[in-house]
Amino acid sequence: MSTDGTVIDMESGAAELVHLLEAWGVRHIFTCPGSTEAAFLKAASASEDIELILTTHEAIAVSMADGRSRVAGGPSIAYLHANVGLTNGLSHLFAAKLAHSPVVVLNGLKSTAIQNRGGFTTAEHMRDFVRQYVKSDWQVLSPTAVLEDVNRALKISTTEPQGPTWVGLSQDLLEAPVPRARPDAERSRVPGRTRPSRQLIEEAARVLSAGTRVLIVAGAEARTPEDVEELRTLAEILDAAVVEEDRRTAERLVFPTGHRSYAGRYSIGRQSVSSADVVFLVGARSFIEFEPVANPDLPANATFIHLYPDPAELGKLYGTDIPLAGTVAETLHELNEILRASGQTPARSTAHLEAAVEENDRLTATTLERPPSTTADAGKTLSVREVMHSLPGTIPSGVTVIADAITSNGLVFLAAEQMEDVQVLASASGSLGWGLGAALGAQLGDPNRRVLAVLGDGGFQFGLPGLWTAARYDIPTIFLVINNQSYAAVGAAVRRFAGTLTDDERASFVDLSGADLAAIANGFGIPGVRARTLSELGEALREAFERSGPSVIEVMTDPVDLGP
Structure with missing residues (x-):
């Protein structure tokens, strides 16, 4: 009630925040929540326009938001939990920064009453965690400022040059009632398209x-x-x-x-x-x-x-x-x-x-040229070059390729250049595991294009929690894992530095053998197959593109091939 006795229509800050996100056209919220997010989760689950996408690791939530924004445009929301969840998401927030991707990180924090008392999952300098990775960072100070501060973050994130932003939201501020007076989302949009003199x-x-x-x-x-x-x-x-x-x-x-x-x-x-x-x-x-x-x-x-x-x-x-x-x-x-x-x-x-x-034609032909003998017939392990040489003739047109295979990315791009109506996304961040979550976000952002994520085996293991989300929401992304059973980039660096890489050194810090990645995918409820020949790979890809849900194809390649 106001001072003059007028009754003010009130709703929780969390409920009003959901309405604001709806007005901005947000349709997915990617989250790995904790107890501090209870009010927001309750409000978001009641929305008819927004779908909560649950993840089991915060890095996946951030990379999914990044992938969605890259293909669909507009802001994407990653809602993270406290200091521990934010820390888990930082490496992929760096990827969003480099890509000028308008990812808005909403960070659920413990109640303001215990933040200065060393409370559970609190930290003294929350904004310092993110300030080098975002265009703006702000911790909301009062219940009535929640909508204004989040609206400002959305505006900044989507204004050119676009980029991620961060807003800290304390639990008590979202649970408190606030007047129904949310900012006008349409009047807050800034086109920001500019030109020089x-x-x-x-x-x-x-x-x-x-x-x-x-x-x-x-x-x-x-x-x-x-x-x-x-x-x-x-x-x-x-x-x-x-x-x-x-x-x-x-x-x-x-x-x-x-x-x-x-x-x-x-x-x-x-x-x-x-x-x-x-x-x-x-x-x-x-x-x-x-x-x-x-x-x-x-x-x-x-x-x-x-x-x-x-x-x-x-x-x-x-x-x-x-x-x-x-x-x-x-x-x-x-x-x-x-x-x-x-x-x-x-x-x-x-x-x-x-x-x-x-x-370029000469260099491409030399790089992707298939060796004269067929390794399937010779009984040898496939090379990455052979795998990439085979893709253009197997992949249908109109595919989005997520390239996150580190030492093989150059070949992934070369192969994609030979495909018809292909879109390719990658990250220059070096943040392992980005590609798996980004592929899921890209698939949600543009359901009309199938997404093929070409991943290294090391990066795939970083992104494994994303398989749970892929299975839970039946997201029809295809994951092609180039498994050379190695941290090839590490081995290549040692070889460049010392001129050699010994067997003992390989066993000590390069060898990643032992995991059956296709079987792990099956454990998540996703069809997973292991391919050792080009014919097996081709058949697996054809079946995956015919399938309506997610698939994992693990193709075994030469562990001695450390790439460029």
């Missing part, structure tokens, strides 16, 4: 039109159909070669691989890259270094133009001749109009484009 775009147009060996690098921030269409138009105007961003930063396959300008993946070792006189990074990072580099990743004498929605990425490692802070479609649309209208696109030689395409 006209002067900078005109300067970019002049440099691009003058270049004779222009190379366009398509990055993950070119993620919408409009982005790709403007990118395609630019390539055709300039007769320029287009490559995907470096494999260390790759988050998705962007440019249509059947287009005449498509020339593979960026690598400074390629002649088409090192000889470029203009390099235009479009929605790509520059770069993520795996180890200290002796030489820069950019051609020494090239003019460098960089378009990215986050200004912090421009000039981050290398100086930029023309920095374009803006979103892809808006900036490229104006750039294309300038190039068409100004007559700055005279007939040009296509020699560099043709050489780049020929170089």
